[in-house]
Amino acid sequence: VIAENRNVFAGAFVDRSGERRKDDDWLAAALDSDDSRFVPVWRKRCLVAGDPPGIALLTRRQLDRPVDEHELIFLGIFKDHPTFAFSVDGETPAYDKRGDFQELRYLGTVLPPDEANLAAHARALVGWHASQVYCGRCGSAARPAAAGNARQCVNEDCGNQVFPRVDPAIIVLVHDDDRCLLGRQASWPEGRYSTIAGFVEPGESLEDAVRREVYEETNVRVGRVSYHSSQPWPFPSALMLGFVAEATSTGIKLNDGELEDARWFTREELLAGACKLPFSISIARRLVDHWLGLAGRS
Numbered sequence: 001v002i003a004e005n006r007n008v009f010a011g012a013f014v015d016r017s018g019e020r021r022k023d024d025d026w027l028a029a030a031l032d033s034d035d036s037r038f039v040p041v042w043r044k045r046c047l048v049a050g051d052p053p054g055i056a057l058l059t060r061r062q063l064d065r066p067v068d069e070h071e072l073i074f075l076g077i078f079k080d081h082p083t084f085a086f087s088v089d090g091e092t093p094a095y096d097k098r099g100d101f102q103e104l105r106y107l108g109t110v111l112p113p114d115e116a117n118l119a120a121h122a123r124a125l126v127g128w129h130a131s132q133v134y135c136g137r138c139g140s141a142a143r144p145a146a147a148g149n150a151r152q153c154v155n156e157d158c159g160n161q162v163f164p165r166v167d168p169a170i171i172v173l174v175h176d177d178d179r180c181l182l183g184r185q186a187s188w189p190e191g192r193y194s195t196i197a198g199f200v201e202p203g204e205s206l207e208d209a210v211r212r213e214v215y216e217e218t219n220v221r222v223g224r225v226s227y228h229s230s231q232p233w234p235f236p237s238a239l240m241l242g243f244v245a246e247a248t249s250t251g252i253k254l255n256d257g258e259l260e261d262a263r264w265f266t267r268e269e270l271l272a273g274a275c276k277l278p279f280s281i282s283i284a285r286r287l288v289d290h291w292l293g294l295a296g297r298s
C-alpha cells in the first residue's frame, strides 16, 4: 500500500481536464470568463501576495494587457476555476504592484500544498515552452498546441509534435543495519549531506538506475530496492523517484567523482546533528526522516 504522497509540490490538486485541451469553444468561453484565473510566471518565478504568501490568481480584468490566446497554457480546473499560466517578459515585470515574484524553492516552504502544486505545474510548463521555440527535427518554428500542453512544428511537411518533458531521476536512501549512506557535492553548503541521486538513463529500469548510481558515486553495492514516494522537481523538469535500498557491500570509493565525500552515518549521529540534513521541502529530507523514524513529523 502506497501512502498518500505528502511531498511538497506533489498532489493532484488541479483537475487537468485533458479533454478540454482541444475543445476550442470551451477554451474560448473560458478565456472570456470572469470565472477564470491566470497565473503569471516571470523568470521561473511565480507571483505571490499577502502574509502568509498566497499564489496570485488574477482575473481576466486584472491582466495588464490582453494575452495572446496561443500564449496561454491551460493548467486545468483549480478550485472550480479554469486556470491558465502565462509567461511575463521584461526587466521589470508587469504585475509587480500586485505582489512579488518568488522562487519556487522558497514558495515550497510557505505555500499551502495545493498552491505549491499549482506553482510547480505552471513553472514547469512555462519553462518548457521557452526551451522549445524551434522544432528539434527540422528547425522551423514550433507553436503551442493543445492549449499549451504540446507544441507543433509549423512546417506542414514536418508536422513534428512534442510534449512537455519530464526527466525521471532516482533518489535513494541506502542503509546497512543502523547506518545510512549520505554524500555531498563540493558546491553544497558546508556540512550538508544528502541521499544518493541521479537521472535514469535510456534502457534502464528504476531499480537498475538505483544500483548503477549508488555504485558509480560510492562503490557501494545494493540489494533489495523498495519504492517510497515521488516528487515533481521542476528545476527545470525532474521527477524525483524516491527509494530505500539495502546495502550488500559497505566500502566507499568515489568512483565517478560526482561527490566530494560520502559516509555512513548512524541514526544517533544524524539525530545529534553530525551533518546538515537536506533542504526541508526535498524528498531527500523525507527519506532521511522516514529512516530516522520521524516520518510523522516530516
Ligand SMILES: [Zn+2]
Pocket (backbone or CB within 6 Å): 135, 136, 137, 138, 139, 140, 153, 154, 155, 158, 159, 160
Ligand atoms: Zn519540424
